Amino acid sequence: MELAGRRGLLMKLAVLLALLFGAVSVAYVSETDIFMQKRAGEEIVQTHHLQRVDSWTTTKAGQPWRNFQWLSTVVFHGLSTLADDYKAVSVFRGLVVFLCLLLVNWCLVSASRDDYVATLLIAAFDPVFYVVCSRRFQVRPEMLVFLVTALNAALWLREGRAQAKALTGLALLVVAANLHAGVFPLALFTQLVFLWAAHAEGGLSTRAATAWSLAAPLAFLCTPFGTDTLAPLLTLARNTSYLPSANEDMWPLRARHFDFSYAGLSFWVWVPLTAATLATAARAARSRRDRLLTLAAAAMTAGVFLRQRLIVFQMLSLVPLLPATARLATRRTRQLVAAAFCAAGALFAIHVQHPNIRAFGLGVDRRFFPVRSAEFVRSEKPAPALTNNMLFGPYLIDRLREYPVALDQREDLYVHDFYPEFVAAQETPARFKEFLARHRLNVAIEKYPGVRATGLGERQFKFPIAEWALVFMDQASVVYLRRVAANEAIIRKWEYRLLFNSTVGDAEVDRERLLAERRHCVENDPENPRCAPAPGQER
Known part of the structure; x- marks a missing residue:
């Protein structure tokens, strides 16, 4: 088959799988923060001012509170105007999952350089990625930051001038900082890793890589609040034990995540996937770039043990390493593609039967909200x-x-x-x-x-x-x-x-x-x- 034809079929497969997982993710709204975020965005649009003090409570009214997710809240307000009862939010979750998988597939194709290997990876990794990250696929500011970060990673993995990629990445960091200042460090980490990976390949000089690395954190200052968000974020990180009911976002990885009744197969699949990918990548690393990407993925993996909410970003960090794993079996790639489809399909079929999977439908889930x-x-x-x-x-x-x-x-x-x-x-x-x-x-x-x-x-x-x-x-x-x-x-x-x-x-x-x-x-x-x-x- 001609190269162009194979590449066309490959992209159709990537889009088809992304559409499939996006469609099954359209569900009743069960996220709690989306309602408050929608009101925040509505106030910003109506008053043209950002929130700096609380006006929504009886217990903390007038106390300092800064909406450091302001751009995301404006997006969510816009969504809520499209349909009653948050029906547009239900659809938007499916769109978020579709875009996540599409960007991940773009990264896989760019990193593979080989269409058969890319086909194997898409067939095997998409269902695994969905199962592992399904609990984090929510309409939340952090997922908007993930989309920006995945887009940045996809651009870095493509062929092109490193200087142009660095500039584009810096612009995307500014967007990420305004979407959610608290998740911005994850986007920053990704940018720094790819900057120095480009340096290791010879695409950037030491001086250029250093300059771009120093400029990247300054994107945090390109928000309406500047450094004012640093103090509350650091305080929150230190004092999460005060929460009257545990905030799942702040949990480290713990035994409960391996309880099938709670998380299904998500973390049972994540452990062998991560271990095999890191071990294979470390063994196959032949350059400074490969070793740097492996070390970065290992660092993100360690982060999951501190905050399990990082798992979506950690899975993205594995993507550049996956081709090394797939190339070990290139002699039987076609058979492995078929096997990957069957195994991943069975995994997905088991996962969607789990009782904790969100109920398919549009609007607010009345089982969870008053x-x-x-x-x-x-x-x-x-x-x-x-x-x-x-x-x-x-x-x-x-x-x-x-x-x-x-x-x-x-x-x-x-x-x-x-x-x-x-x-x-x-x-x-x-x-x-x-x-x-x-x-x-x-x-x-x-x-x-x-x-x-x-x-x-x-x-x-x-x-x-x-x-x-x-x-x-x-x-x-x-x-x-x-x-x-x-x-x-x-x-x-x-x-x-x-x-x-x-x-x-x-x-x-x-x-x-x-x-x-x-x-x-x-x-x-x-x-x-x-x-x-x-x-x-x-x-």
Whole structure:
């Protein structure tokens, strides 16, 4: 087959696989921060000013907070205007995955120099890349930075003048810094690695490589905040232990990631792939460039053990090393291509059956967000102020703007003093009561009550029935109102006295009222499975 024909088929394969994985990634919105980021972008567009102090909370209002993801938030606001209920965000996730795979395939083709090897790599690596990184394929600023970084890597791996690539890479660094200043160091690392790889090949002189390396970090200063973001980012890195519930983005690699019920095959596949690639690349390295790229990939791999969120960037760092692995089997490349398709297809088929895979669909995933609860509070207008589950905070910032939240997931805003206070309030009912009183909180949107380790019900611990009334439930949340005069009329109309009330014994249950409450619950949210009794249970 002619070279041009083979190359055309190869690119069609690259696009086809990218389209496939992009299509299966269109799912209900389950990212938490996207709602808050959308509102931030909306405010920037409307006011032409960037956020420098908090105006969305009752607990930290007026405190310094800088939106160092400002360009991403403007992009997300633009997306939200394309369709109601964040449907465009669901589609955009598929587009992000498509672009990720397309850029990775471009890198593979550029690095391989051999069409059969490139075909083998695309057939084998695309499904593996998708399975390993599927938990990180989210509509988040860091993924926009990854797209910019992958584009930069693809340009470096192509033939061309190193000086032009260095200049283009510097421009892309400026974009990355404005998309997310916190992830900018990963884009910077990639640029520095390729600068010195070009020097090792003779494409850049020592003086030029040094000059471009010194210029690259200065892209961080080409943001509206300049160096002002350094202090909060460093503080956040030091104080993540203050978080009341672990932020998965900040987790190091741990045993849970190898629990199939949690992450499926992702990390079981990642370990042998990374080990084999690094070992083969180290053995096959014949030049300073090869050794530098291998060392950089090893450094990124070490980073995953500190912050598992780096895994997408680490997988990108393996791409220039993969041709060395594939060339070991060039004698049987055609057979290996077929085997790679079969093995990767089986891997993907197993992965998509995992229960933690996002549900296919458009719009907000109502299993995770207080959609109807927010509508209820907006409609009934109980006495402010609002306390909320931390994971609900970003959603409520956008969808319940009349009630500033008590907390959300902006760790840089809360880490100094509020998180320690909030964690301490969880220790005893008296401390939590004092916390609610101090901030004058009269409405609560929380997750369904469970049982604490002490055996005391979560509701009785935080929102005792004598002081708080349960007035609404949806699939993800419950609404409590403090028993104050301003809320009395709403409580009389909506209170659930028997559902989720463990303090009422079976002998005391008014069966007619219980059935009425269940009917009322179903009317409010027909899709809420908790409204109907489980088999063998009445409440």
